[in-house]
Amino acid sequence: MSSIQVAVVTGSNKGIGLAIVRALCKKFSGDVYLTARDTGRGQAAVAKLQEEGLKPLFHQLDINDLQSIQTLRDFLKEKYGGLNVLVNNAGIAFKVDDPTPFHIQAEETLKTNFFATKDICNELLPLIKPLGKLIMLCFLEHHPSPFVCVKRALVIKHCLVLCSAVFCINPFPFILCCILLILLLL
Template sequence: MSLKVAVVTGANKGIGFAIVRGLCKRFDGAVYLTSRDEKRGRDAVAALENEGLHPKYHQLDITNPQSLKAFHDYIKEKYGHIDILVNNAAIAFFFSKARGVPAAIQAEETLRVNYFSVLSTCEILFPLLRNGARVVNISSSYGHLSYIPSEKLRQKFQDPNLTVSELSDLMHQYIAAAKQGTQSKEWGNSSYVVSKVGLIALTKIHQRLLNDRDIKVNAVHPGYVDTDMTSHMGPLSIEEGAQAPLFLALDAPDSVKGEFVWFDKRIVSWADNKPVKEY
């Protein structure tokens, strides 16, 4: 059997870095740490090599289709397939980062990275997934559908026949509303929430489309983790934040697919009342 391949996006620091570390310890195959910034990525690889681990590196900017295509071509030529894909790369305008940034800019940029660029990553890399592969989308507790105020919108997101095109249209509708300043009543005031709700909806659509290939696609809330993204306010370490993603990548039963999984490895309902414990 040919060598297995795992890929983690946005992995030069934080949860992505810890996921690469965990995969290097347990995954029998090539583990790719990817990052937008090559120097930071190679420094991260060097840090793991100092721990006696052996990740591989490739530059990958998920917001750049040319970068995605170059990575696709590299993996296709060298291995021909991917067995684990962890979509970790994301941004957030939290706390001080959001001060003074207009809602319209926050909406456009957050969805560009957290939804549309992840969608591009999937569209370009999914043809390399082997039967039996696993895709792990790093979401958030804020991706819970209850954070969307409008019942009508919640129903649209839950539609079992929702298509990728229709979902992307919803994301564009939110951006348009944010530019007009009319988003609060139906969408709420957080672009991050909308981006992660969109990611979970995408997870469920992709699972439906890939069922016949025994490919598992799941979304996960890794917990409130001490990272740059949370301004280091999270109580969990990056190793703790990596536990649930690693569970889905390596250990979850094959029956776990198209699910929203909590940091403590529970499958939670996306649409019902959100779990009380969010970290």
């Protein structure tokens, strides 16, 4: 077991997750784990950051696979004795013009963005060390629907039950809807 601090960013092989890993590698005094469900893409992202002189580490994680989550949990517990920062970034969003039937989109979105995120919280929040942080990224990109707000509000409420420090980041003013829903659910 190590006294080194550790941060994990889910779904971080591209986009905002990758930018968060980059920023943490520059500012966080500890190990930073980039995670991705696809090992090749994850390792390619790590190599890209290493070319920039940064030192991220990689761990495979598919949030839709409970065994994958438990493998990460066991690794963190054994190597670090816990976790200092968890950034829940992984999620999916269908494009507005996606031809997939709505009921399939809803099912897949809930499976990943709610149930899988809840599984991450259930498995990893007990590892959060004192003064540790859980950061939930809640993006309402193309269509900030009440469905999306309710889904994220439920996840955040669930996390608040397990952990007292939850930070929610959302670039849209529509976050007020989520905050109101959270307050109603408390």
